[in-house]
Amino acid sequence: MMKELENMIYTVHKEHLIQLAKKYGTPLYVYDSFKIKKQYIKMIKAFSGIKNIIINYACKANTNLNILKFLQKLGSGLDTVSIQEVELGLKAGFHPKKIIFTPNCVSIQEVKKAVNLGVRINLDNLSVLEQFGECYPDYSIGIRINPHIMAGGNYKISVGHIDSKFGISYYQIPHMKRILKNTGLKIEGLHMHTGSDISDIKSFLEGAKILFKTAIDFPNIDYIDFGSGFKVPYTKNDIKTDLTSLSKEITEKFKDFCTSYGHQITLIFEPGKFLVSESGYFLVSVNVIKHTTSTVFAGVDSGFNHFIRPMFYDAYHYIENISNPNGRFRFYTVVGYICESDTFGFNRKITEIREGDILCLKNAGAYCFSMSSNYNSRYRPSEIMILNGKDFIIRKRETMQDILRNIVEIDI
Numbered sequence: 001m002m003k004e005l006e007n008m009i010y011t012v013h014k015e016h017l018i019q020l021a022k023k024y025g026t027p028l029y030v031y032d033s034f035k036i037k038k039q040y041i042k043m044i045k046a047f048s049g050i051k052n053i054i055i056n057y058a059c060k061a062n063t064n065l066n067i068l069k070f071l072q073k074l075g076s077g078l079d080t081v082s083i084q085e086v087e088l089g090l091k092a093g094f095h096p097k098k099i100i101f102t103p104n105c106v107s108i109q110e111v112k113k114a115v116n117l118g119v120r121i122n123l124d125n126l127s128v129l130e131q132f133g134e135c136y137p138d139y140s141i142g143i144r145i146n147p148h149i150m151a152g153g154n155y156k157i158s159v160g161h162i163d164s165k166f167g168i169s170y171y172q173i174p175h176m177k178r179i180l181k182n183t184g185l186k187i188e189g190l191h192m193h194t195g196s197d198i199s200d201i202k203s204f205l206e207g208a209k210i211l212f213k214t215a216i217d218f219p220n221i222d223y224i225d226f227g228s229g230f231k232v233p234y235t236k237n238d239i240k241t242d243l244t245s246l247s248k249e250i251t252e253k254f255k256d257f258c259t260s261y262g263h264q265i266t267l268i269f270e271p272g273k274f275l276v277s278e279s280g281y282f283l284v285s286v287n288v289i290k291h292t293t294s295t296v297f298a299g300v301d302s303g304f305n306h307f308i309r310p311m312f313y314d315a316y317h318y319i320e321n322i323s324n325p326n327g328r329f330r331f332y333t334v335v336g337y338i339c340e341s342d343t344f345g346f347n348r349k350i351t352e353i354r355e356g357d358i359l360c361l362k363n364a365g366a367y368c369f370s371m372s373s374n375y376n377s378r379y380r381p382s383e384i385m386i387l388n389g390k391d392f393i394i395r396k397r398e399t400m401q402d403i404l405r406n407i408v409e410i411d412i
């Protein structure tokens, strides 16, 4: 299968995207399932030197049920952060043991629901660990460790650390062990997710080293989960995680670890962005061109209600005018129709934009639709999946009924 895939060069073309915009209207999300498959296989291949490797798709990136089903069919597991994501995963056909529930700051009641659904659980705080151990001493769990990695490899607790609310501190392991002993609870795996882009392989390896060291104290674990942090390029020259050197280093170190540990365990990664980001295209129509004293604005039929990353994270998303690809390059600030400033791209060089043109925002597969809202009482867009060269609608555009669905009108 892999050879065959490598030889395929199917990519979504501009003409195809324009056809889809015409057929389904804008704003529109389009996902190319082939790209997801390619990324999944790229990751599996990179770590093929490891006997037991599992990729768990971190589904908060894109929870459309069809995306989940597609990844399930490829053989992926699932990383979930809410009980609703767990339920979606089960609905998509994932075996409960292929789903890991890694919540943060949820109530013990939510964790209990996950136990009832039979999924794997990964806890990240001592209070819940203690409560859990008292209720379910026989339900082995994973532990999310916060390795406190700083760039440069100093193991330091840093109050200002971006991930400080996540994980059980590496320094609290003695307390954690006491809780395990008191409750009889067993650990099946160790986990870390630093959340940062792994552009610096060294600090990632420092984290790995801490997990290996911690694991020695727990002789019966089944897996080590290195989380994610795989970065994909957002522009042509953007940096991305160097998967080749990362996998080489990790494979070597993991093998050495298994030898000294005494048995083969499973290595897990849980990428979200890496698998789905580049598969997505967000298509919008240009409503107005507006010249001000300093700027030419292109105002489109969407806003941060549909696509919030540029406004929320200052994320850069490449914007292309796909309906006038050969026009002269000019500078535009592309903005949305929300009554607040919502800028998709500031001062961008784009081929001439006319009213009615269709713009395409790239890298729209991860954290785009899944972060959308109904702000300004706008409908959320529909989603299209391209599967084996055919387009399928996988989510209908909303209507006024959706906006009013849970409203209870009272006599006023």
Ligand SMILES: *Cc1c(COP(=O)(O)O)cnc(C)c1O
Residues within 6 Å of the ligand: 058, 060, 061, 079, 081, 102, 193, 195, 227, 228, 229, 230, 270, 271, 272, 273, 274, 366
């Ligand atoms: C969000 C998340 C991921 C995925 O992160 P990406 O940057 O999208 O790859 C993985 N693991 C956990 C626990 C997460 O919360």
